[in-house]
Amino acid sequence: MHQEPVRHEAVETLEGWYVWHDFRRIDWVRWKEAPVATRTAATAALISFHRENLEHRARRQGSYAAFAVAGSEADLLFLHLRPTIQELNDLKFQLAKTPFADYTFPVYSYISVVELSAYLAKPGVDPMADPYVVSRLQPALPDMQYVCFYPMSKRRQGSDNWYMLPMEERRRLMKSHGQIGRQYAGKVVQMISGSVGLDDWEWGVTLFADDPLHFKKLVYEMRFDEASARYADFGPFYVGVRQSEHDLRRLLACT
Numbered sequence: 001m002h003q004e005p006v007r008h009e010a011v012e013t014l015e016g017w018y019v020w021h022d023f024r025r026i027d028w029v030r031w032k033e034a035p036v037a038t039r040t041a042a043t044a045a046l047i048s049f050h051r052e053n054l055e056h057r058a059r060r061q062g063s064y065a066a067f068a069v070a071g072s073e074a075d076l077l078f079l080h081l082r083p084t085i086q087e088l089n090d091l092k093f094q095l096a097k098t099p100f101a102d103y104t105f106p107v108y109s110y111i112s113v114v115e116l117s118a119y120l121a122k123p124g125v126d127p128m129a130d131p132y133v134v135s136r137l138q139p140a141l142p143d144m145q146y147v148c149f150y151p152m153s154k155r156r157q158g159s160d161n162w163y164m165l166p167m168e169e170r171r172r173l174m175k176s177h178g179q180i181g182r183q184y185a186g187k188v189v190q191m192i193s194g195s196v197g198l199d200d201w202e203w204g205v206t207l208f209a210d211d212p213l214h215f216k217k218l219v220y221e222m223r224f225d226e227a228s229a230r231y232a233d234f235g236p237f238y239v240g241v242r243q244s245e246h247d248l249r250r251l252l253a254c255t
């Protein structure tokens with residue numbers, strides 16, 4: 001007897017602002033060798049880029065924050081959110097043309113779009129009429145001191161295949177996932193951005209906290225939850241400290 005292949009329904013998703021995680025390393029050898037006047041001009045160019053992006057954020061036409069990345073993989077993370085990919089590209093070329101960019105090179109980049117899935121949505125309610133939903137899709141990045149970023153995918157391996165699970169089972173798993181996350185309310189703010197078709201992994205996970213230990217505890221606890229334990233694969237992890245204008249000047253100062 002012929003058997004139809006099982007095809008499960010994709011969950012509906014809502015998309016918000018596009019996100020660019022721009023990880024850069026500073027070319028410290030050339031930076032230290034550069035004449036003071038060149039360093040001063042390059043620093044001023046970075047600060048004006050930083051200010052412009054903060055103004056954009058204040059006008060709610062996007063969001064932005066700069067971080068100093070811990071460890072040797074990168075020095076800086078510029079985190080940009082904009083309504084379109086075109087605007088993210090404009091930012092890319094704007095930065096590339098500054099004298100500051102001449103002393104940096106990109107070491108990791110991630111393109112995604114802020115996403116909410118409808119697993120736990122109330123039926124019959126228009127989510128876009130809910131100001132809370134809209135504020136999650138077009139988020140003002142929280143003013144927390146630390147950021148943690150990593151890309152991830154849902155596993156498709158043998159019997160552990162997220163995409164072969166029926167909707168009800170995925171909904172059950174996401175409910176349990178959300179219950180763990182909610183225990184970190186006030187400690188960790190999460191921004192989940194979808195990247196299927198946009199970048200190498202399926203989601204970008206960006207977490208904000210005032211204490212980096214909250215990242216460790218949350219991510220560890222989630223490893224024991226079925227949605228992560230059975231169905232999640234992870235890319236590289238980055239952690240960074242938020243930078244004010246003053247912090248950026250201090251980071252770049254050589255005396």
Ligand code: VOV
Pocket residue numbers: 011115116117118119120152174177178180181182184185188189190192203205218219222223228232
């Ligand atoms: C602060 C913690 C926190 C909270 C409260 C939270 C809650 C929720 C809810 C309620 C929902 C479902 C609806 C929606 O909003 O989409 C999600 C969705 C999602 N999550 Fe989450 N998550 C958190 C945190 C959190 C973390 C730390 C991770 C990384 C997993 C880990 O093991 O490292 C993660 C991943 C995701 C993903 C990839 C999705 C999309 C899955 C999909 O198939 O669509 N998430 N998440």
